Amino acid sequence: MNLNKKCLLTTACIAAALLSFGQNKNLKLFYHQPAAQWEETLPLGNGRLGMTPDGGISKEKTVLNDITLWSGSPQDANNYEAYKSLPKIRQLILEGKNDEAQDLVNRDFVCKGPGSGGPQWGKYQTLGALEMEFSYKGIGTAQPEVKQYHRELSLEQAMANCSFNVNGVNYKRAYFTSFDDDVSVIRLTADQPGQLNLSIQLNRPERYAVQTEGNELQMTGQLDNGTDGKGMQYMARVSAKLKGGTLSANHNSLIIKDATEVTIYIAAATDFRSFPFKEKTKQVLAAALKKPYELQKSTHIANYGKLFKRLSIDLGEGTSAKLPTNLRLDGFYKNYETDPSLAALFFQFGRYLSISSTRVGLLPPNLQGLWAKEINTPWNSDYHLDVNVQMNHWPVEVANLSELNLPLSELVRGLVKPGQKTAKAYYNANGWIAHVITNVWGFTEPGESASWGASNAGSGWLCNNLWEHYEFSQDLKYLKSIYPILKGSAEFYKSAQIKDPKSGWLVTSPSVSPENSFYLPNGKTAAISMGPTIDNQIVRELFGNVIKASILLNTDATFRAELKETLKSVPPAGVISKDGRIQEWLEDYKETDLQHRHISHLYGLYPASLISPFSTPELAAAAKKTLEVRGDDGPSWTIAYKLLFWARLQDGNRAFKLLKEILKPTLRTDINYGAGGGVYPNILSAGPPFQIDGNFGATAGIAEMLLQSHDGFIELLPALPDAWRKYGNIKGFKARGNFTIDMSWKDGKIVNYRIASPMAKKVKVKVNGALKEVVAQRL
DSSP, X not given: OBSOHHHHHHOHHHHHHHHHTOOOOOOEEEESSOOSSGGGSOOEESSSEEEEEOOOSSEEEEEEEETTOBOOOOOOXXXXXXXXXXXXXXXXXXXXXXXXXXXXXXXXXXXXXXXXXXXXXXXXXXXXXXXXXXXXXXXXXXXXXXXXXXXXXXXXXXXXXXXXXXXXXXXXXXEEEOSSSSOEEEEEEESSTTOEEEEEEEEOSSSOEEEEETTEEEEEEEOOOSSSSOOOEEEEEEEEEEESSEEEEOSSOEEEEEESEEEEEEEEEEOGGGOOHHHHHHHHHHHHHHSOHHHHHHHHHHHHHHHHTTOEEEOOOOTTTTSOHHHHHHHHHHOGGGOTHHHHHHHHHHHHHHHHHOOTTSOOOBTTBTOOOOSSOGGGGOEETTTHHHHHHTTTTTTTOGGGGHHHHHHHHTTHHHHHHHHHHHHOOSSOXXXXXXXXXXXXXXXXXXXXXXXXXXXXXXXXXXXXXXXXXXXXXXHHHHHHHHHHHHHHHHXXXXXXXXXXXXXXXXXXXXXXXXXXXXXXXXXXXXXXXXXXXXXXXXXXXXXXHHHHTTOOHHHHHHHHHHHTTSOOSOOBOTTSSBOSSSSOOEESOTTOSOOGGGTTTTTSOSOOTTTOHHHHHHHHHHHHHHOSOSSHHHHHHHHHHHHHTTOHHXXXXXXXXXXXXXXXXXXXXXXXXXXXXXOOEESSSBOTHHHHHHHHHXXXXXXXXXXXXXXXXXXXOGGGOSEEEEEEEEETTTEEEEEEEETTEEEXXXXXXXXXXXXXXXXXXXXXXXXXXXX
């Protein structure tokens, strides 16, 4: 729909950009030096295999990953006597003795054993490393003098490259994790014959053995399951094809001499879900070796592009766009006006990370996505259910990667049966519950400490992600498949609620507002309470969604009626405190940390749609005051969440301020719970340490600034910051209702847009402040 044809025809300098509807430009990260630390390496992944090469000259280390490689094993850590303490815990809370209730929760109402601190819980951990040691002719043992060094990651091709000159010879390396034969590929070339001399080794910090079989390098091992030590098994195989030169092997290395080209193939797998890892790695490696490199590369790029090329975004160019990425980050934080395209690059990097770190039929991205460099990963690199794994999936629908939500749906499906045991053990309740942390082994029990582990929000929050996939896709077959999961979660909350005698509301008890605490009148502190605001918001949203689903599927009329009746007694989406903020708890407690990293009581603002400037302006104003008090700093995921909140409040400049905060450069790797987030030189988000949810949350935040569809209509440019007003164009954004959106703007006004869907149907759209009804074009 052309809203300003005259403008388009007469403004020659931008006409091509506006009419072309979104072009990906300069989608590369690049540097003029090798990575000095892992947080500067370039992440590659095909949804299962990952690698991060450092681009070293004499020695290069490439960290390897497999999304399924976990230590630990299934365990039953339920305390089946816990429910017997429930009446006393609830009574103490009703009496205002939350500190005593918390002591009782810590004694009787947490998981048995060490919980996430024990070896049976397990960790996502590194597969290991491929290390190459190079020698260069003509320089002996001297350190090579390097000229013209360049290292880059192409988001459009999902390939990394580096090039340099040593002693007059030009060397090139190319890296990709293949979306074709499911192997990792490293290609080494020299522009003069016989100049490649190197050795290749595999290793990891523990539990591994290396051998060669013919000219194939192999690494095998078995992780600790926390019981008898015989946990998950894995295998990696490495082989190489040469042009010129010789390939030989000793007991633990491959040796290459005088080659002109070398193509290295890495096949790896685990026995997760009884996968025949030894046979499959042998098969895929053999298939890759038979295929010409250029064919492997072109098919990889084409298969990856089927996902990546669905969406393009152009927010303008600037004078800094041609600088190395580390310098762009430095400059952006000081003067963002010189580099409007960095936000588009960061957005597409988030999409790239989603495509690279998960695959339908496997696992969702964990706290580090796919890329872990350690055995003892931070927070076990598991699935935290009080914001983190949910945030990992917030951008995938709007960013036109809808199917990448499905691995999370399947992880949640696997929590239902263990969650039913946990619901009975602790609450004597129906349905299923997952608390604050889980792993690939289906853990649903409370965490090992009441202050954070007793959160009731995990399972209901996960249901929001599952529902969003339906909202965007309108796939009734999918809705039918997840309906038992949603219903089971609703059954739990309905069954576990108690009546607050003061208000008459039905609330959860005991629970916590994730990881936060408050002062009691006696001066003591506690986290355990009843009816924290996030629980009330989740219950209200979940019950409403189950009611809608039962109508759409024409099922469960009786249960639907029960939920409608119960909803009358569920607390509202927010209660405004005396100082004008959204209360975090049922009581107007004073929080112990005004700038706490979690802002869980604004769940109703995002990801839910219970609070909005359009439908609930008073609550929106209270949410704004809440955010003002919370401040703008924090770990990266916190900054990203605040960005999303401000976007929902339609304050584009404040949202952009948060984007600027998350893009501030850092090299810190300590574990941080307070201020100080940012990004590393490779623009992976820093908690610190590396934690990928900040990337995904910011990607969702950028989208939310440009498009919203949660309020019953599609709004174009709802929170456009001044920094992006000049012009921009987008193609391939998605909106709820299975609509695809293209749009262009100039001087902050939409000048051209298109809304399409699989079927021509009416939709409400807000364009340049005017709400209208249009008919979507048929795709």
